[in-house]
Amino acid sequence: MALRNKRTSAREKEIKKSPIGAVRRAQLITTYGVGSLIAMEDKSYIVSGLDTWKDNSRWGGALYEPRLQHWLGVTHFQLPPADVPTSGNGVKVRMFPTMYSCGTCQVLQQFRRFNSPEGKSICGACEKPLIPSRFVVACEQGHLDEFPYFEWVHKKTAPDAAKEHRLTLHSTGRTASLRSVVVRCSCGKEASLQGAFGRSAMEALGIRCSGRRPWLGLGTEQNGCPAAPRTLQRGSSAAWFPINRSALSIPPWSDSLQQRLNEHYAALNGAINDGVPEHAVLNLIKNTGMLKNSRFTAKEVLDAIYDRRTLESSARPDSDAEAGFEPANELRKEEYQKLFDGTANADRGDDFECVPPERDRDVPPPPGIQRVMLVKRLREVRAMQSFTRVEMPDPAGGDTRKAALFTGDIDWLPAIEVSGEGVFFTLDQHLLRQWERCPGPVQRAGLIKERHEVLLRRRARGDRPLDQVRSPVSPRYLLLHTLAHILINEWSLDSGYPAASLRERLYVSDDMAGVLIYTATSDSAGSLGGIVAQGEHRRLRTSLASALSRASWCSQDPPCMESEASGVDSLNLAACYACVLLPETSCETNNVFLDRAVLVGTPDDPQTGFFQSSQ
CATH class of the missing domain: 1.10.10 (Arc Repressor Mutant, subunit A)
Incomplete structure (x- = not known):
């Protein structure tokens, strides 16, 4: 009886734990997933690994998508916890960074040394709020550590062991630059943080990557990491990039x-x-x-x-190192075939229904379009596979940098399922192959391909020779990708859905030239019929003509159309927010690999545009 009472008492104490905040389930695989930094009130935390999450698969939290499970090597997926706040079974977090400063007395030290009252974040000496360190260091392999304030101040000099070394953080306020942020040591040394964000700033101090993984806890360091640590702002988007995988059912x-x-x-x-x-x-x-x-x-x-x-x-469709170009992988090929063929019949409980347009059968598809299918029901499972830091994953896929989400034996990944509707269409392969041989699209795609290969070589990890690094960018890919963007912008005006609620899914290879534009949400709002209606031939002809007309002129022209480099890492040509770019949730590649000239041509060469040559 005493033992049971003790356990009950411990359980009651656990139940009384107060939550520090709340986020949506979808954000736990896109914004605040494992390893990400999250600010709650006056503290900063890092989301803990999956081995600290509650296993709710036995209580209705399991998700299944056999193809995606097979690809990622897991037995099932699991919905992120959504327990009531007092249950104590939410997502666990750890304090990070642990270096804090007091805005009044300027002391800079670990949080535990401030003697702050339990549950609060105030300085024990002056009773003023504490501020978590604005800076952290991370490497491209996903490792994360505290900013080395002590080493930065002493700049490779041996500190005087006879003196006390206490750090303080000061802001002169003279400028908004890092020059005004000064770290001082009680030994007399001081240094501003100017230059701390340089690519080789940490290496110049002799600081190598510590291999720390604070989201997994103590003792999980990966020693010998060859990557160079970089200084980041704690709230920077570069501090965490999710790697998500998805599949249609x-x-x-x-x-x-x-x-x-x-x-x-x-x-x-x-x-x-x-x-x-x-x-x-x-x-x-x-x-x-x-x-x-x-x-x-x-x-x-x-x-x-x-x-x-x-x-x-069967053999797994793609290994991590061979995943390569996602629009052409085995998962997409299987989906492409089902979308192209459609479903002869579908039960009420099925998650997939794809049929050709019924109305206006006497109206052919728009010029350049070979086949249109209405996807009246679809289900997508989106899983978080890993994450990276410092530099975003390669937008074309194939990046082998993947930080661990857990230690130990975990056979599942966090995921969400979404339902919706969409329109699938393919381009005329005969016209497409003729257009792909034209010098205009070949030249423009070649510019982006060359820049992308430079980026890939810079990020290469030695797993393959640099002369074998190849970019998958092609005229066909630029065309399909940009076409999806202009149609999403156009349909957002006609269907009742904002552009941020629509998504693209591309199918691009020598044998595939398809686009699925769909809406997918976690509730029934994604299946109201507004997108499916856009796939009727007569309506599609009207919306495509309107979208191409808008794309033929941009309010930023002529600079936009004449641009030889734009976008992240100069991976776009004629594309800007006034004409082609979409909300990040809608695009598969973070708004790169876009060029509206491959749709409508240029003033000097109209035949560069596929829809100009297909008339």
């Missing part, structure tokens, strides 16, 4: 039969692995209750189990 995995099987698959597959006879497995299927109120038989369920076993035993 397509037949047979979108069928209601597979949905019923998800929860019971592990147990039934285990029985088969243990050599249980088929008739006994059929009885197990009946005893699960999954056949209740369904039209399926136990034999159909068993066949579905073997289908999934075949998927699991």
